[in-house]
Amino acid sequence: xxxxxxxxxxxxGGHWVQLQRLRPALEGHEVAFVTTHQGYADEAAPxxxxxxxxxxxSRKLGLVLLAFRMLAILVRERPHVIISxxxxxxxxxxxxxRLFGSRTIWIDSIANVEEMSLAGRLARRYADVWLTxxxxxxxxxxxxxxGSVL
Amino acid sequence: MIFLTVGTQLPFDRLxxxxxxxxxxxxxxxxxxxxxxxxxxxxxxxxxxxxAPGEFAKHVAAATLVIAHAGMGSILYxxxxxxxxxxxxxxxxxxxxxxxxxxATARRFRELGRIMVxxxxxxxxxxxxxxxxxxxxxxxxRFATDEMLKSVRQLIEG
Numbered sequence: 534x535x536x537x538x539x540x541x542x543x544x545x546g547g548h549w550v551q552l553q554r555l556r557p558a559l560e561g562h563e564v565a566f567v568t569t570h571q572g573y574a575d576e577a578a579p580x581x582x583x584x585x586x587x588x589x590x591s592r593k594l595g596l597v598l599l600a601f602r603m604l605a606i607l608v609r610e611r612p613h614v615i616i617s618x619x620x621x622x623x624x625x626x627x628x629x630x631r632l633f634g635s636r637t638i639w640i641d642s643i644a645n646v647e648e649m650s651l652a653g654r655l656a657r658r659y660a661d662v663w664l665t666x667x668x669x670x671x672x673x674x675x676x677x678x679x680g681s682v683l
Numbered sequence: 684m685i686f687l688t689v690g691t692q693l694p695f696d697r698l699x700x701x702x703x704x705x706x707x708x709x710x711x712x713x714x715x716x717x718x719x720x721x722x723x724x725x726x727x728x729x730x731x732x733x734x735a736p737g738e739f740a741k742h743v744a745a746a747t748l749v750i751a752h753a754g755m756g757s758i759l760y761x762x763x764x765x766x767x768x769x770x771x772x773x774x775x776x777x778x779x780x781x782x783x784x785x786x787a788t789a790r791r792f793r794e795l796g797r798i799m800v801x802x803x804x805x806x807x808x809x810x811x812x813x814x815x816x817x818x819x820x821x822x823x824x825r826f827a828t829d830e831m832l833k834s835v836r837q838l839i840e841g
Contacts (some may be wrong), residue, residue: 547755554827558835572736614839620715644755646787
């Protein structure tokens with residue numbers, strides 16, 4: 534198995550909890566985590582850990598700042614693979630990471646039961662793999678369903 | 684101890700007020716609340732606006748019941764630690780959240796039989812008043828299923 538550099542990105546709260554439930558799938562690779570609060574550092578250990586500002590669609594300046602911050606992290610980490618369970622930080626990681634040639638994986642939050650999240654819909658064109666955690670949301674044009682974190 | 688949490692992003696005063704009122708009327712002094720970025724000053728709850736992630740897990744672990752907004756973080760923590768949880772969904776028309784996905788989340792997880800749901804304050808008060816806290820609850824595993832982990836690993840290594 535070739536060891537990959539994997540950047541795993543999730544906002545704090547439910548997005549982070551879901552990403553951590555997938556952690557065994559990352560083991561053995563060179564992993565770095567990105568999230569929106571320093572308090573998650575202990576959970577990220579022993580992997581590298583970056584904190585970014587928590588921006589959302591309604592605060593444009595925050596998003597611009599976040600984009601620059603994400604760019605800096607991507608330049609530093611140069612991941613082969615970027616995986617995210619959302620939300621805005623994940624979208625930006627995928628969008629910018631794609632430019633660097635990273636393989637990009639979006640796993641929409643399990644909270645989005647009736648439709649893909651906004652960030653997920655926006656991330657679609659930058660995602661090599663675009664997943665939902667609900668089988669009834671799967672369509673031939675995407676998203677795909679391969680399981681859930683539950 | 685009962686642990687009330689509204690998540691880190693936004694206040695959820697409608698939920699906090701109901702639980703505060705109930706705690707006062709039922710004479711409970713063992714409710715601890717994480718009330719988010721709120722101006723409220725509950726009378727009958729011990730409260731903090733924010734609880735660090737490590738502390739959050741400890742509060743859930745120490746609780747006999749979790750009352751929460753219908754956020755996935757709260758729900759997953761409760762399920763992982765085998766704690767009964769009652770959720771009340773945030774509503775976008777009340778500016779409690781940007782969209783109404785918590786309604787859908789709450790309904791679906793109630794259907795799966797994993798959580799209790801109160802759609803509004805009236806329902807919540809009524810559920811709290813007839814409260815019978817189960818002594819133990821099934822726990823979900825700490826990680827996703829082996830099948831899901833294998834699929835994700837293949838997608839990473841692919």
